[in-house]
Amino acid sequence: MRRQLALLVPGVLLLLIGGARDSPGAAPAAATVRGRVEIRNPVASPEPRPGIGDLGVDPAYQPMDRRRAVVYLETAPQPAFEEGGEMRATMRQEHETFVPHVLAIRVGTVVDFPNADPFFHNVFSLSKTRPFDLGRYARGHSKAIRFDEPGIVRVFCDIHSHMSAFILVFAHRFFAVTDDQGRYRIDRVPPGTYTMTAWYEGVSQQSRTFTVLDEGGTVDVDFSLR
Amino acid sequence: MVSACACLLLAALARPVTAQSLPTGPITTAGGRLTIGGEASASVSPSDEYYFDYSDYNYNLLRQVRADAAAVLRLGDRLALLGDIRVEGPVGEGPWTLRPYALFARIRPWPRRAFDVQAGLIPPVFGAFSRRAYGPYNPLIGFPLAYQYLTSLRPDALPASADDLLRMRGRGWLTRYPVGSLTADHGVPLVDGLHYQTGVEVHAGNNDPIEVSAALTAGSLSAPRVSGAGSGAQVSGRFSYRPVPSLVLGLSGARGVFLSRSVTDVLGAAAQQASNDQRALGFDAEYSHGHWLVRTEGVLSSWRIPALAAPFIDGPLRAFGIDVEGRYRIRPGLYAALRVDHLGFSRVAGSAGELPWDAPVRRIEAGGGYSLQRNILLKVAYQYNRRDSSYTRTSGLVSAQLLFWF
Numbered sequence: 001m002r003r004q005l006a007l008l009v010p011g012v013l014l015l016l017i018g019g020a021r022d023s024p025g026a027a028p029a030a031a032t033v034r035g036r037v038e039i040r041n042p043v044a045s046p047e048p049r050p051g052i053g054d055l056g057v058d059p060a061y062q063p064m065d066r067r068r069a070v071v072y073l074e075t076a077p078q079p080a081f082e083e084g085g086e087m088r089a090t091m092r093q094e095h096e097t098f099v100p101h102v103l104a105i106r107v108g109t110v111v112d113f114p115n116a117d118p119f120f121h122n123v124f125s126l127s128k129t130r131p132f133d134l135g136r137y138a139r140g141h142s143k144a145i146r147f148d149e150p151g152i153v154r155v156f157c158d159i160h161s162h163m164s165a166f167i168l169v170f171a172h173r174f175f176a177v178t179d180d181q182g183r184y185r186i187d188r189v190p191p192g193t194y195t196m197t198a199w200y201e202g203v204s205q206q207s208r209t210f211t212v213l214d215e216g217g218t219v220d221v222d223f224s225l226r
Numbered sequence: 227m228v229s230a231c232a233c234l235l236l237a238a239l240a241r242p243v244t245a246q247s248l249p250t251g252p253i254t255t256a257g258g259r260l261t262i263g264g265e266a267s268a269s270v271s272p273s274d275e276y277y278f279d280y281s282d283y284n285y286n287l288l289r290q291v292r293a294d295a296a297a298v299l300r301l302g303d304r305l306a307l308l309g310d311i312r313v314e315g316p317v318g319e320g321p322w323t324l325r326p327y328a329l330f331a332r333i334r335p336w337p338r339r340a341f342d343v344q345a346g347l348i349p350p351v352f353g354a355f356s357r358r359a360y361g362p363y364n365p366l367i368g369f370p371l372a373y374q375y376l377t378s379l380r381p382d383a384l385p386a387s388a389d390d391l392l393r394m395r396g397r398g399w400l401t402r403y404p405v406g407s408l409t410a411d412h413g414v415p416l417v418d419g420l421h422y423q424t425g426v427e428v429h430a431g432n433n434d435p436i437e438v439s440a441a442l443t444a445g446s447l448s449a450p451r452v453s454g455a456g457s458g459a460q461v462s463g464r465f466s467y468r469p470v471p472s473l474v475l476g477l478s479g480a481r482g483v484f485l486s487r488s489v490t491d492v493l494g495a496a497a498q499q500a501s502n503d504q505r506a507l508g509f510d511a512e513y514s515h516g517h518w519l520v521r522t523e524g525v526l527s528s529w530r531i532p533a534l535a536a537p538f539i540d541g542p543l544r545a546f547g548i549d550v551e552g553r554y555r556i557r558p559g560l561y562a563a564l565r566v567d568h569l570g571f572s573r574v575a576g577s578a579g580e581l582p583w584d585a586p587v588r589r590i591e592a593g594g595g596y597s598l599q600r601n602i603l604l605k606v607a608y609q610y611n612r613r614d615s616s617y618t619r620t621s622g623l624v625s626a627q628l629l630f631w632f
Contacts, residue, residue: 044258047251047252047254048261050263050310051298052327055357055427055429055464056342056430056432118471119433124558125558131559133557135517136472136514136515136519137515154600162252
């Protein structure tokens with residue numbers, strides 16, 4: 001299925017919103033945006049290719065729960081882009097899967113790829129956002145990649161074709177990966193009107209618009225993905 | 227304060243990202259019990275006028291179109307059925323064929339143990355290359371000589387004397403002998419890596435330092451048979467040792483009946499009791515680290531056939547093939563590869579003197595691959611072949627292959 005996903009579309013609207021907040025006076029309260037993403041048709045965990053030429057047992061592969069979506073603001077207040085600091089994340093190779101299967105990070109984050117399996121993996125990506133090839137390395141070893149551009153990075157293993165993962169790179173901090181119940185929570189969202197998108201496995205996405213009032217509080221935004 | 231500059235910067239950074247439009251993995255259905263994978267490839271090259279790359283299919287492996295669908299149906303923890311159907315044919319030369327390539331049951335008596343039994347039309351246990359002959363597992367387009375090059379021996383026809391055999395040196399793609407089938411046909415490679423065999427195989431180990439396989443099948447390494455009726459049995463085995471994740475060492479052995487019943491039936495009783503088998507020993511090694519992958523594989527094969535007329539074929543006919551292959555991943559999606567290959571033969575005394583019973587061959591293949599998408603690979607290679615016959619033949623072939631798999 002061909003889908004296009006713009007991870008970050010700068011908000012002209014936010015210029016106006018942000019401009020209003022720049023006036024002297026009491027700082028407006030930030031809100032918590034939370035909700036639930038319902039995934040009606042979860043993507044099945046890919047099975048290994050039929051090992052016709054194999055001499056024996058199936059690989060020690062453990063399918064993963066793939067009902068994890070990523071929720072993010074299409075537009076964000078400017079200060080969100082200035083928040084920085086050393087950011088580090090981890091995507092393990094374990095039981096012939098990538099853990100986590102979906103990783104959401106900010107631009108500038110360094111992701112470690114430790115191998116926890118007793119055999120080689122070869123992590124690579126051909127994505128335009130950040131192509132890389134870490135080569136083969138054994139258990140107990142790790143290599144790292146820094147992601148400096150926003151976008152989607154599809155990650156694979158050259159040795160085990162059923163291994164795949166997503167890394168979503170954002171230029172701001174207003175994103176979250178849903179938990180095993182499909183819930184998410186994004187804190188400290190300044191007042192304003194936003195478009196929020198829920199993304200799932202590159203096969204489904206949905207956007208909703210909501211407003212955070214000056215008094216802050218909690219805003220509920222739910223999604224239902226086909 | 228909101229910075230318009232920041233927004234403009236984001237506008238530059240933000241761009242649509244397109245998800246992959248072709249499947250990247252196998253199709254799973256029937257509640258996860260049925261998994262179907264596929265592979266399609268098209269290879270092109272100039273005409274191979276000296277028949278270096280002709281296979282036992284009687285067509286050029288560098289000029290073929292092939293598609294296959296493989297499936298595994300899991301029937302509980304202990305039983306799975308596996309099958310592979312293939313359509314293949316030469317580019318612009320003759321008919322295409324559709325046939326079942328593999329069809330067997332995989333039984334795991336103890337689901338928690340890395341031990342299973344495979345029965346039916348099963349993969350060969352000998353060696354390493356036959357399990358990675360196709361697709362992305364072969365970094366080049368051609369095959370190692372031991373698995374592909376056609377020697378002058380045939381299971382359905384027999385040279386009566388050493389002169390008959392030496393007359394066919396370097397003509398494995400089309401040989402003719404006076405005993406058995408009188409029709410000119412192609413010979414056999416040391417190991418037929420393109421056909422599966424009917425039989426039973428047991429295997430122990432799964433990503434363990436030591437793995438062991440043994441099989442009882444029909445035919446021999448160079449002439450496997452789908453039907454066991456009327457043909458002899460082959461015993462083969464493989465032992466692999468992985469002392470560290472980066473290194474795999476393998477030893478293989480096989481012994482099976484070589485000549486078909488159509489030949490032995492026309493021989494006298496004494497000749498029928500004479501030796502008739504193929505024995506083979508193989509070693510293989512694979513070392514990988516970082517962006518490097520190096521493999522080597524050697525096969526020593528000997529055929530014992532009845533000696534019918536003078537000058538007699540004394541002793542077994544031996545052949546030794548060895549190749550060394552390397553691959554280096556230059557950057558994401560791009561690699562370079564090289565294989566150096568040699569195939570030699572033991573000597574036989576004929577009326578005109580002693581010669582290798584078939585013409586030795588050397589091959590160097592260099593090339594690379596570029597991933598247009600994760601599962602769409604374009605390979606390009608140059609292959610140089612040299613055959614040391616009474617009239618030395620050399621050929622240089624440029625080939626390309628487009629491969630899609632899921």
